[in-house]
Amino acid sequence: MRLKSQLRFHARPLALAAAVAAALAGLLLALAPKPLPGGVALAAVPFYRLPFGPDDQGRDRPFWPSRLQAAGLPFVDPARLPSSADCAACHPREFEEWAGSLHAVADRDLVYEATVEANEDIVRNPEQTRFCEGCHAPSEMLAGRVTRFVAVPPADALTEGVACIGCHTATHADPEAGNGALTLAYGRAVADRDGPAGAALLADPRAHLAAYGAPDTTALMKGAEVCGACHTEIYDASNSRARGPQVVQSTFAEWRESWYGRNGITCQHCHMAADPAAQVLALRRGDLTPPARLSHRFIGANHVMADTRLGAALTVLRGGLLPGTDAAATGATLAVQGRQTADFLRTAAGLELRALRPTADGLHLEIAVRNLGAGHNLPTGVNDQKHIWLEVVVADAGGAVLFRSGGAAERLGVEDAEAVAWIEHFLDGAGERITNHLTFATAAVVWMRDPIPPRGEDVVAYEVPLAAGAARPLRLTARLYYRIALPDLVFANLRRDLPVAPFTLAELAAELPETLP
């Protein structure tokens, strides 16, 4: 009864307050800045060619054979597109991290550039390189510059590969389709240029949040799907000489089917951890705590593009200095990038002597190659280039080598056909192997040995012939090597005899017992 009377007493002011609150909310909603279209129509880009025709519904496909999409009008005015260097004014830490990453040089990396040119040379329409540029240069694509006659002038923002705006305006991703199946709302970034800046932005960040913190983007960036849109690559007749789908990169699917995918450990958890190696080691111990802070280094497996021992050659390989950086800042961030990459790679794999027994001719031994820390296959990615192989050496007590598999020749860059290697072969229409990543000439993709799934292993057996009287004890050493690219690729596409040093992922050394079981 008392409650009822109190309610009656407060009913009017409560109703008034509710009405005022509703009116204020409505006013705020009405005043809140809406993302402007900020786009450029297809017809407004002179001489932009569509050599691959419309889709099944008759719609233009300005970015085909990439699956990249624009939200709204297809193109943007590059002069109004913010460069990552602009973002650095308020986000210096993120910019400094990103500047050392592979994402930052995705469209500048000299090996990539030369490989695109080599592919372009074997097709009639240069627009076919949209397949590559959709992931490597989304800003060039959305500016309308990937075409035979380029009527759109260059701009800093277009030279940055996978830049801030490439992820922070993403509204949709299709990691099953891959091949760049991202939808980017660059219009939001353009519209934000008209919003407040500096202190005014801090006082009223709504426009900035509308541009880069929209709910669809925020939700997308928490998951692996946004990564999968580009880290899934499927060749078919639209982009190669394959008659049916040829899965070239399946990193997203490998992750999704794995223990990591089932436990909600996303790409970001490892590749964007502030200390990626420590994060992986924690996961290996069963600690699933996500990283407290996400870094923008996107630490991965390309140790060469962060190897500061290359000196000035590294700057050349990375396509020069990024807008907003200088040599000192670049060197400093690359030093961290290189160290983190090396540490990260060392968490991926392990070797274990699984079986050892005498045979009539010598020894039978089995070595388990274990995927201990990668949330996807080992190796993964572009595996006609990125590959691993096992080197096994048995020596006598004096150090004389009695048996070797996958030896020094491999380390020097000459492929050893006898080595146990995990590598894809690209084959042309005649079944001949292509070693320089000519996507547009590839008809089939074949794994020489199946890659090792997350938390899985591949046991490799060796029959080691031994002459009678070999000085005991015998010593076994095994090394799992990783190489980022075949020397053939560098030589054929870059016309450089540049050594591509292998990286030792894991090592095993054991003194074999005098008396074998």
Add this chain to the structure above:
Amino acid sequence: MHRILLPALAGLLAGTLPLAAETESEGLAAIKAFTLEHNAALVTEAKRLRDLVGAYAATIAAHGNDYAAAWAAEGATLADGVRGIRAQWLVASNHYETIEGIVAGIPATARYDLILDAGNPGTEAEDVADYDLALPDGTVLERPGSLFHTITEPLFWGSDPGHAKLAADLDGDGQVGAGEMLFDANLALGATAGLVFWSEALMADMQAWEPNRDDAFTAVVTMTPTVGDYFGEWKESQFLGGAGAAFVAQSRLVDVLAIMGGCQRMYAAAVSPVVAAGDAALDAAITGAFADLLALVAETRDREVQGERFTAEEADALGAEAQDIAERVVAQVLQAAARHGVEIRG
């Protein structure tokens, strides 16, 4: 000061300074006249080259095509002959480079650029030098690549060991260094005769060419963006890379200057009157960007002539800067082309 001097230097190196025309038709006519003048010089110099090679081949033939015997008997004559052939090759080649930006950019004559200077021997899907070369001994080489850069340059400078017949101390210093050899006279005779034939064929087609707006725009937008490729070749050449690098007889910067000079000339004479009539500011911007581009190349060449050795890193940075300017030029020219309904025929 550099802003004034360097474009002038660039223009001089390219042949003559670019001259703006009063009207489009005057400009087109001037372009054709300029191209024909250098084409005629190319024919003359190619004939001289053929004659020098003829004398060299006659010396070899006088000794039963025994290169060792010919060298033993007439070494000094042959060494002089090789030096003269190399010098004459540069003269002929530079006349072509001066008009390459125009020849290659005009659809009706573009095939001659592939045959004479820029085509490949079928190693790529496009830009193949599509002709066969008959040699005096009856051999016919099918699609052998461009006459200047695929065949004769490596032949005369000994960077193609397959056609070096005898290692020979051409400079008389007691050692046989890189490129000191007697080359295959049969191939040289065929290739230099080919140079004469195709230079004359180009002349005939160039005389028949009716200058028009579409071709002028096409030439500018197709050739200007090649500047980065030439910087890339420069970087890969022995002018930067040392003994292990690709051999070219003269710095690629000379080629860049000539070709970009041709593009600038085409713009100033034939395209600028069209652009300026609709948008004077755009024309001024393009004209200024061309001047900047030529100045950058000229300044770089000047530094090289002064003895400066560039690192690959510096070459990349310079090439990127040049390419950036070139792409801005082309974007602006294409925007003007769209406004004027020009058809670009690449």
